[in-house]
Amino acid sequence: QQKVQQSPESLIVPEGGMASLNCTFSDRNSQYFWWYRQHSGEGPKALMSIFSNGDKKEGRFTAHLNKASLYVSLHIKDSQPSDSALYFCAVSTGGNYKPTFGKGTSLVVHP
Amino acid sequence: GALVYQYPRRTICKSGTSMRMECQAVGFQATSVAWYRQSPQKTFELIALSTVNSAIKYEQNFTQEKFPISHPNLSFSSMTVLNAYLEDRGLYLCGAVQGNTEVFFGKGTRLTVV
Numbered sequence: 001q002q003k004v005q006q007s008p009e010s011l012i013v014p015e016g017g018m019a020s021l022n023c024t025f026s027d028r029n030s031q032y033f034w035w036y037r038q039h040s041g042e043g044p045k046a047l048m049s050i051f052s053n054g055d056k057k058e059g060r061f062t063a064h065l066n067k068a069s070l071y072v073s074l075h076i077k078d079s080q081p082s083d084s085a086l087y088f089c090a091v092s093t094g095g096n097y098k099p100t101f102g103k104g105t106s107l108v109v110h111p
Numbered sequence: 112g113a114l115v116y117q118y119p120r121r122t123i124c125k126s127g128t129s130m131r132m133e134c135q136a137v138g139f140q141a142t143s144v145a146w147y148r149q150s151p152q153k154t155f156e157l158i159a160l161s162t163v164n165s166a167i168k169y170e171q172n173f174t175q176e177k178f179p180i181s182h183p184n185l186s187f188s189s190m191t192v193l194n195a196y197l198e199d200r201g202l203y204l205c206g207a208v209q210g211n212t213e214v215f216f217g218k219g220t221r222l223t224v225v
Contacts, residue, residue: 032212043117043204043216051212086153094211098145101155 002027004091006102013109019076021105023089026070031094033065035074038086038104047087048074079109113139115207117217124195124224131191132220134205140185141207145214146178149202158203161188195224 003026036044090099
């Protein structure tokens, strides 16, 4: 059964700093990877998806995937207080959408 | 844009009673709907994946007898929590799937059991 682990559990960065969130998974057949962000009182919103090894950049956000190392990460450049939220990594082996979520990283960006 | 509405946003029910929650996809056709429960500790549990015109697939520890789901068309799904007890409390999230790789979540229905 797929195991998805995120680290750190919580992270505090200053405004303007870089936040790095890590995620490891156990199933080598994993093909699809997402990062979700959840603000307090809201449902999760997809931030980025990455399906190929390497880096994918969207604005201040860069996702990195290394399937061989069973690792995916998210880096947030120039962090803003509005980035403060729970971040979840979700991994799927493909076929029908049925991702397994990690337990999340709580990010606080202080002004 | 693609939006998913869930209602009610929050509900309180007495132990042993049932409650129904609904999920509406707007602006796109949802090929499948995934129902999740997010625990007070923020962990996600997949309850079931429902695909129109296919059997609903429940995950281990979740059954149709406890969480019956209706999915009559590509924009609407509902789920009932029957005979709710304290361990059923949490945020129930509906994820409407477009294609096989895009999912849009609603804001959830928060269930409190007293």
